[in-house]
Amino acid sequence: MADEVKGVPELPKPERMKVPRHPMPTQDHHVRISNFDEVATGYDPETALVEAQRCLQCANPPCVKGCPVGIDIPAFIDLLRKGDVAGSLVKLKETNTLPAICGRVCPQEEQCEVVCVLAKRGEPVAIGRMERFVADWEREHGTASTPELAPPTGMCVAVVGSGPAGLACAAELARAGHAVTIFEALHKPGGVLVYGIPQFRLPKEIVTYEIDALTAMGVTLRPDFVIGKTASVHELFWEFGFDAVFLGTGAGLPYFLGIPGENYIGVLSANEFLTRVNLMKAYDFPRHDTPVRPGRRVAVVGSGNVAMDCLRTAKRLGAEEVICIYRRTRNESPARREELEHAEEEAIDFRWLSAPLAVRGNAEGFVTGMQIQRMELGEPDASGRRRPVPVAGSEYEIAVDTVVMAIGQGPNPLATRSTPGLALNRHGNIVADPETLQTSIPGVFAGGDIVTGAATVILAMGAGKQAARGIHAWLGRLKAGEVEKPRLE
Amino acid sequence: MFAIESREEIAPRFHRFVVRAPEIARKHRPGQFVIVMPDELGERIPLTIAHADAAAGTITLVVQEMGKTTMAMGRMNGGDGFVSVVGPLGAPTHIERFGTVVCVGGGAGIAPLLPIAAGMKAAGNTVLSILGGRTHELVILQPEMTAASHEIFLTTDDGSLGRKGLVTHALSDLIAERGKPELVVAIGPAVMMRAVAELTRPLGIKTWASLNSIMVDGTGMCGACRVSVGGQTKFVCVDGPEFDAHEVDFDLLVKRLRMYLPEEQVARERYLEQCRCHEEGGGHHG
Numbered sequence A: 001m002a003d004e005v006k007g008v009p010e011l012p013k014p015e016r017m018k019v020p021r022h023p024m025p026t027q028d029h030h031v032r033i034s035n036f037d038e039v040a041t042g043y044d045p046e047t048a049l050v051e052a053q054r055c056l057q058c059a060n061p062p063c064v065k066g067c068p069v070g071i072d073i074p075a076f077i078d079l080l081r082k083g084d085v086a087g088s089l090v091k092l093k094e095t096n097t098l099p100a101i102c103g104r105v106c107p108q109e110e111q112c113e114v115v116c117v118l119a120k121r122g123e124p125v126a127i128g129r130m131e132r133f134v135a136d137w138e139r140e141h142g143t144a145s146t147p148e149l150a151p152p153t154g155m156c157v158a159v160v161g162s163g164p165a166g167l168a169c170a171a172e173l174a175r176a177g178h179a180v181t182i183f184e185a186l187h188k189p190g191g192v193l194v195y196g197i198p199q200f201r202l203p204k205e206i207v208t209y210e211i212d213a214l215t216a217m218g219v220t221l222r223p224d225f226v227i228g229k230t231a232s233v234h235e236l237f238w239e240f241g242f243d244a245v246f247l248g249t250g251a252g253l254p255y256f257l258g259i260p261g262e263n264y265i266g267v268l269s270a271n272e273f274l275t276r277v278n279l280m281k282a283y284d285f286p287r288h289d290t291p292v293r294p295g296r297r298v299a300v301v302g303s304g305n306v307a308m309d310c311l312r313t314a315k316r317l318g319a320e321e322v323i324c325i326y327r328r329t330r331n332e333s334p335a336r337r338e339e340l341e342h343a344e345e346e347a348i349d350f351r352w353l354s355a356p357l358a359v360r361g362n363a364e365g366f367v368t369g370m371q372i373q374r375m376e377l378g379e380p381d382a383s384g385r386r387r388p389v390p391v392a393g394s395e396y397e398i399a400v401d402t403v404v405m406a407i408g409q410g411p412n413p414l415a416t417r418s419t420p421g422l423a424l425n426r427h428g429n430i431v432a433d434p435e436t437l438q439t440s441i442p443g444v445f446a447g448g449d450i451v452t453g454a455a456t457v458i459l460a461m462g463a464g465k466q467a468a469r470g471i472h473a474w475l476g477r478l479k480a481g482e483v484e485k486p487r488l489e
Numbered sequence B: 001m002f003a004i005e006s007r008e009e010i011a012p013r014f015h016r017f018v019v020r021a022p023e024i025a026r027k028h029r030p031g032q033f034v035i036v037m038p039d040e041l042g043e044r045i046p047l048t049i050a051h052a053d054a055a056a057g058t059i060t061l062v063v064q065e066m067g068k069t070t071m072a073m074g075r076m077n078g079g080d081g082f083v084s085v086v087g088p089l090g091a092p093t094h095i096e097r098f099g100t101v102v103c104v105g106g107g108a109g110i111a112p113l114l115p116i117a118a119g120m121k122a123a124g125n126t127v128l129s130i131l132g133g134r135t136h137e138l139v140i141l142q143p144e145m146t147a148a149s150h151e152i153f154l155t156t157d158d159g160s161l162g163r164k165g166l167v168t169h170a171l172s173d174l175i176a177e178r179g180k181p182e183l184v185v186a187i188g189p190a191v192m193m194r195a196v197a198e199l200t201r202p203l204g205i206k207t208w209a210s211l212n213s214i215m216v217d218g219t220g221m222c223g224a225c226r227v228s229v230g231g232q233t234k235f236v237c238v239d240g241p242e243f244d245a246h247e248v249d250f251d252l253l254v255k256r257l258r259m260y261l262p263e264e265q266v267a268r269e270r271y272l273e274q275c276r277c278h279e280e281g282g283g284h285h286g
Helices: A013-018 A045-053 A062-066 A073-081 A085-095 A099-105 A127-141 A164-175 A204-216 A233-238 A270-279 A305-316 A337-345 A413-417 A457-479 B022-027 B068-073 B107-122 B142-148 B167-178 B190-200 B250-257 B261-285
Strands: A156-160 A179-183 A220-222 A244-247 A267-269 A297-301 A321-325 A349-351 A354-361 A367-380 A386-390 A396-399 A402-405 A444-446 B002-011 B014-020 B033-037 B045-053 B058-064 B084-089 B100-106 B126-133 B151-156 B183-187 B207-210 B226-229 B232-235 B242-244
Touching: A045 A073, A045 A127, A062 A073, A073 A085, A073 A127, A085 A099, A085 A127, A099 A127, A099 A204, A099 A457, A156 A164, A164 A179, A164 A204, A164 A244, A164 A457, A204 A220, A233 A244, A244 A457, A267 A270, A270 A305, A270 A402, A297 A305, A297 A396, A305 A321, A305 A337, A305 A402, A321 A354, A367 A402, A444 A457, B022 B045, B022 B058, B022 B084, B033 B058, B045 B084, B045 B107, B058 B068, B058 B107, B068 B261, B100 B107, B100 B167, B100 B190, B107 B126, B107 B142, B107 B183, B126 B142, B126 B167, B142 B151, B151 B167, B167 B190, B183 B190, B190 B207, B190 B250, B226 B242, B226 B250
Parallel strands: A156 A179, A156 A244, A179 A220, A244 A444, A267 A402, A297 A321, A297 A402, A321 A349, B100 B126, B100 B183, B126 B151, B183 B207
Antiparallel strands: A354 A367, A367 A386, A367 A396, B002 B014, B014 B058, B033 B045, B033 B084, B045 B058, B207 B242, B226 B232
């Protein structure tokens, strides 16, 4: 890779439309199914700059409105085209704290790229791939600079949870001059970025790098600390001396189907399967002490992004047959197209219109198979998707050693249950003011999956940033004596 | 890093650690546990807290060597540290004045029983404790349990200490002699807890068991620890670890505990092989 990026000229607009969108280079699928290295290998500088030339630089860019955090997309792309990668990163970081991560895991095809003017007549500008290139280039060349911090305000904020919401909130507050401590229940910070998203989609070195950047900004990390157990929210205010609290505890409660046989040995939640492999590095057992045993045949129930991660992880662990069980069709699958296509290339056996009825096991309690029911699509349901209905008499059996339940997660109740006065909705999610993200308790804010239910990294980051503004305003009023810290006991 | 202040081998393959963890010590209540990850390459294992000293900022853990992780822990010493200790996790024991409480402990289960017995005694209960082990030296924490109880009864499989037989024999005789207690708390191997539950069920004696299932995060995130209680799936780490012993599906618990036996074997053999290499390597220098 060259160490300098030379800019390329601006093309006349009709010319820009003739340049085809550049595909993302990937590891060959025959090779990648036996390693955990990143599947998408990223643009080289030449490709990134030629892709940047395609941007029409719209006066009223729809892509910016499509971005949940409102990145000035034409501006960062134009700086990239001119060869000013450092400037491009600064532009990205004005609105997005974690561009290397978002460039990889954001569903751009539903956000910025879907509304790109070029998409109307061809293929949209590859915004996510360029975002990733800019962040990777700066990280690999060590030229990224620490953002400027406001003078210390003397106010302290506790951020609970070190996932995308917590990290984004902490970064904004630190920039505003507040002293921030992030509390994390696990031994490593990063939340779902570390325990959930696999190495082959998001290398952990990138998460570590971004978290190191936060600590360089003065943010304190407290791993091994469970709010609701090690200390309560009340204690954060009155014993630890924090002036505000942000709850970004995520969607950490795995759902099961409630079908017979679900407690047989070999039925795992997606959280357990992925945590063993990603956080605990069970793929490197016995060098790492945590085991995982997918067996020869693995079924994953569900077809979202988490399900894709489980399927592809099982493949890489050496399972011979990896089967996706989903009760609707490919069209209704909530996974990103890119993830689905990658999984299809990796020879995952997709059983659309299939619903599990029971898990079968042997006398020792180990999983031996599943009973599956064929489905067909009926009338649209409340979500607007056609409701799957069982086909009578279509039950059949499959033989599997492992079943992974990837049917969604709910809010983890540890922090919320132990916080008296915190208003929750009927799903157990925290109710927060849509503007400030303040909860029913003054001085306690919340954002990300714990408020919205399981969603995306970028939405959680957006919520973290939004809460940071609410917290900043609250701290100002606290300093002015207009409000008081809450007493929860 | 959580500093180990001391390690003491209190019985063959039983180690008592005093670990610096002031925040956990301050919040600990009887019945709660911690998840410990000894080193960077380690696994996360649940360990019940045998004692917490809030003033000293330390917790006491009793570890029985079973697999690779606990064997390696047995070679750690004061001055070393654990990479991760998190807690106190799980729901605390419900302690109130019940009347007579019989605490039944087997093997490593005696350690978590200790703070519960002490708590029950402090709440005004008459605490009768039955402790059992394979042989005399495996009946751990006798002085501590004696102090935490009004009376103590010992059993060993080989008769080398106390009466020969199982804790259930002693419990059965105790009930015959003294009448039914208000509560039995049983902590030990799953088969022992099941036997206690089967003994007290027909007598209608309220019985609690503290379950020792496989865990990863310990905060309700993974569901590895799920058990069936009264026909409902529960997570030991957040809903427990104590449950009504008459409602627990012990067969399922016993089966689920066997999940990783082949891997545990691989890890243990690999570890022992490495230890042998180290010893041989050390011999050359010595």
